[in-house]
Amino acid sequence: MDKGTLNLYTIPEDKLQEKKLIGSGGFGEVYKAWHKDWGHLVALKKLNTKHVQNGQEQLLLEAKKMLCALSIDHVLRMYGLCRCSDASFGLVMEYMENGSLARLQALVKPLPWALKFRVLHEINLGMNRLHDLCPPLLHLDLKPQNVLLNKDLHIKISDFGLSRFKRGITLPQDVPPADGTLEFMAPELLDDVNCCPTKASDVYSYAILIWSVLKGEEPYSNAMSSVIKLHVPRGQRPSLEFLQDLYNHVERLEDIKSLMVKCWHQEPSERPSFKDCIQTTREIFKAHEHQEGKAVCDVWDALKKMETSLEQERWEVPSSTTLSSSPTSGLLANFKTMTLEQPPSLMNEAVPLSDPSSRTPQGFNSTGLPPPTAGAQGTRKKITDVTPQPPINGTGYPKTPVSSADPYMQGPYASTPSSQTTPARPGSQTRITGTVSYLQIGDNNKMDIRHTRRKTKTKK
Template identity: 40%
Template sequence: MALINRQILRDDSLEKWEEIGSGGFGCVCKVRHKDWMCDVAVKILKDGTSHFMLKEKALCEEAYLMDLASCEFVLRVHGIYEGSLSRSGSSMQKGIVMDYMRRGSIESLQKDLSGPPPWPLTFRMAREVALGMNFLHSKGLVHQDLKPSNVLLSDDLHVKLADFGLSRVSTSVLNSNIVTTGEVGGSFKYMPPEAFDLSYKPVRSFDIYSYGILLWSICSGKEPYPDAPYSLVKLLISRNPEQRPPCDDLVEMRVEGLAKLVDLMKSCWHHNPKQRPTFKDILEDKEIVCLFSTHNKGIHHAVYEVLTKLDRQCSEQPPNLVPSICTTQGRKMSNDIVDHPKFPMAPKCDSVSVSTTTMSDFEKAKFVDDKRVVLIQDVSEVMAIVDELGDMVHKETYSRIEAEKTAQGQMRVLYRYTLRSGGKKVKAALYDALKIHEPNLVERLGG
């Protein structure tokens, strides 16, 4: 089995090896390609492990399947690594050379954001995963391990399906002369009930079920069945068709299109595999097509805000090393400037003249009133802002805000119980807090 576009990469073309992940199978390294002048990821087998020859064969098969499924929403494979890992002087090893995704995965994004991404980005992710999986199924392949950690993110947060180590040719599209292993794997919380049967052979409805659980995880920002062991998950979802992740909190959010997305989740994780839609059905359904486009108008702002927050986290350094703010036209501005192709570069601190112009409390309060809808939608650091307001937020209101599960819900409570009755002084204080914790958002809104 050979790669369609086979290329062998050896030690002489690679440098600056840095391990960025590991597991029972092996490790993943970030590596610099000398000629391409860019970073790539190399997935390498552990040397000396048991059944090494079988794992090497499986790794080559994974590379082949990734190449076969190559499309816009599948991680691109560049070839096979063959070398001695000169940095350690080990024996000859093999690996898969792939695009390096510095933005991580949906799983790491959830951790960085401490919850789900903004809704426009959530809906775009749902659509792009469906597109990638539909392409995979059109090639007769079953991914069999669809979960947040295996959906990687490009520099502008488009999805890339990855980790084809468990992929198999679907038995639903096999010719009689093709044999499959019938091996079942993947993360058990994303497995359909029928897959717990030892005689089960992978078919496309496996991935549809996993997609439904994945959608729930993206929308909620949580892991399904937290702390539940394999045996309990198997028992519950196999015996009870209603035993699925809870959706009540999602429905109560009353976000446009979310109720329909919950309906899609439920149809995907239907107990009967024959009742689940195909990805082609999903993408051809006019209501779902409309659903996926519901928040298109807000996608650029959502991506910008997420990238800004991620870059801010990456660039944080001790105060004595990097000044955190500077003054420009009477406003505080973060040094965490995002150089992103879809958004204009913010002015750098040392290139802008200092002005003593400041906004009055009246102007600040007007800004908070005029931008209410956008602030509710886009502010992410709500609790930090509430803490800045101090005694202006009543203890009971603080508890209500803290109890909300989304930033949007927290901002709505803040507006309803504090800003509505607090007057100009409180709104001006909110503006000042926004300048500290959401400087790029305020800058974008003209504040």
């Protein structure tokens, strides 16, 4: 790309304000930014500093290819290049409010069928236009992470970082094959290191993407990379068992399955083109089009509820914790209050560290477990059935051995401090409850357990 062309599409970095990191990868980072002259949001894809030297040429090549696809409705639009402060370039692109298809599948389970079929049809339309360019443009990394959605949940195909221009039947020798993503790579690319990607390679990736959309999951999620590399070239594909119970409930499901199987055919020459697929995906979507509006509204509502829930958690969680901005913040809703209803394992008993010589209390063996007693096996009680035990001594253990049938009352925190020697009163019961004020995922966790007693009235 010559200097004059670069100047024509260069956007000054100071025009991009309020930059916020929204994604990152091996190539670098993606930022959301406000273009102060245009008055709307854009996305800035910027190389990592360590990749500036080696990746600059590839980034400019990607920009050139995206310019060739400016007129395609379902391909992400590029506005220009940004010359960054570190002398590198970034791509200024259309901002997609709802992120990637992979993100949406993770947040909304399951996606409505009408939206699934619309997504698959629009991907087909976009890829057909890319292959129809002169020369054709191959994507070679088609997957849910590279399919983005705007505010109306229409799709745009993105990330041409691994794309190659196809010249004639094969690629020039100085252009190496793309690495792609293993789960979505065609078998011929896995089986032959000298194989050059073709249009059929993208069609195969589309078939695996169809499976991912129908299932709502990543393919081969339980398989190691070595197993995928070995068995996909031998003809193995993702399981279709999950479709068996859906044929009577989802219209035209058999048709999309048939198309998917054709597109992942072992022989590239037997796979249909995207142009051949358009009529089928259009008819399938048309059968569900009357539910399109409701499907979009349902997804909007689901996303809005999640945003509202996360916002409430930010207010409820104390400021001393960092969970409000953590990906695990959604876990808090499941940990508001917990009640111990099953006895904990004795193997998890806490042992005081201050006096090693006293780690084995009276009545316990060298492993820290009570000796077996008759009738002890299988004895498990709910917490409400436990009778309080005698108070502990200064070492943190009971003065007398406790029954192994009552494991709740064992350990250094089983009863009240030794200064409180009030004997247990008949008819009293013990119940352990806890309210989580904050939750930390990782090391150095703690839990504050407060002991209370509840009296039960006895009839006179």
